[in-house]
Amino acid sequence: MLTSKLFLLRNHSRQGTRSILCWTTQTRSLASKPQIFENPSNFTPIPPEDLALQFKHRLAGRKYLPGSQGKGFPEFLTSARQGFPYALRADSADHVSVEKWGQLCREQLDKAIPEYNAVLFRNLPLFDAGDFAKFTSSLGYKPTNYEGGTGNRYLAEGETEVYLSTSDPPDFNIELHNEMACSPVHPKKVMFFCLTEPNEEWGGVTPLVRNSEVFAQLDPEVVEKLVERQIRYTRYLPDEKHNPYASWQQSFMTGDPKKVEEYLKREKFNYEWEKGTGNLFYWYSLPPLATHPITGRKIWFTQPNVHHNTYYKESPMFDGVTLPDHMYPTHTTYGDGSEIDPEVIEHIRATGWRNAVGFPWRKRDVIVLDNLAVQHGRLSFKGDRQLLAYLTAE
Ligand SMILES: [Fe+2]
Helix, strand or coil, rough: CCCCCCCCCCCCCCCCCCCCCCCHHEEEEEEEECCCCCCCCCCCEEHHHHHHCCCCCCCCCCCCCCCCCCCCCCCCEEECCCCCEEEEEECCCCCCCHHHHHHHHHHHHHHHHHCCEEEEEEEECCCCCHHHHHHHHHHCEEEECCCCCCCCCCCCCCCCCCCCCCCCCCCCEEEECCCCCCCCCCEEEEEEEEECCCCCHEECCCEEEEHHHHHHHHHHHHHHHHHCCCCCEEEEEEECCCCCCCHHHHCCCCCHHHHHHHHHHCCCCCEEEEECCCEEEEEEEEECEEEECCCCCCCCCCCCCCCHEEEHCCCCCHCCCCCCCCHCCEEEEECCCCCCHHHHHHHHHHHHHHEECCCCCCCCCCEEEECCHHHHECCCCCCCCCEEEEEEEC
16 A cells, blocks of 8 residues: 655644534533632632633634635634633642642542533642643643654653643644544543743634534534544654654654554554555544543544644645645545545534634643543744643543
């Protein structure tokens, strides 16, 4: 199936993916729901007006945003609303340690995550990657790594569990996705820490969308088609001697091909090492729906769009580059290998962005996402913005 050809990629970027949705239509309005705790000890709820975007962020027609020229794309990103994300400001308490804040936040997360799916903490006494590592460890979740990840992601310097959220070029927009929804191996929660506050005029928003809202608005025929035909995910990863970016060594966090094969065999993925180059090609099929491990609900958890090679074709990393479809870093087809109808991809992308919200990051903010319930993305920016990431296995 593979022909030996030079891997032409320049820097490529990419993110993992994930999402959820209830099979039973779940149209309740969280905006009208009362908050589950009016005055939690040590925290003050942040009103929605403090999370309103202060500038318009164009979506339709936006450069380097996959699918933004398609039908149904909203013109601008909507602001955060009551309860999404659920937001708490930590009250000043100089005598409270980072570890104790971790325990206090865990108590809030246990109450709020099942209902709100995304919780933002502001004003925690965290100042660098070490503080974030200490805090996340104190939350008491089991961490997981990014082995097999599709994103351009590296560990933060000196850290073993805290990652730079992405090393993608800042002018690229990362499509909405659940982390690693393209794989049976995916984190259950994703946390981000704002190390460098963005200039809002310059962008740098992290849009969020609930999978349940996307699922409820998808055309049932599109869902049915994907359920029947499934989604085949393919990856083509160069040996780092050809291109270190998106290499199999980066993705699997090892230089040992035997460890890569152990992973692929364990997950029952099909794979081939390309003769003459040492590049890796692998593929497998998954349904678009899954079961939420906590709620037991049927969820939309998939990424036929984010894994599709148009993600790269519409990126700055592939300007002027044309490759055979299977030689982009990732691609999706129907389970039988035939191409997914372009209007299906277009519809999924537009439905996500129509329901997405954004909020202005503040330096030292921490957001915790139920990775099976909430998708995240990134809008392009100018200047410096650095988020750190932490992934959990539960
Ligand atoms: Fe991501």
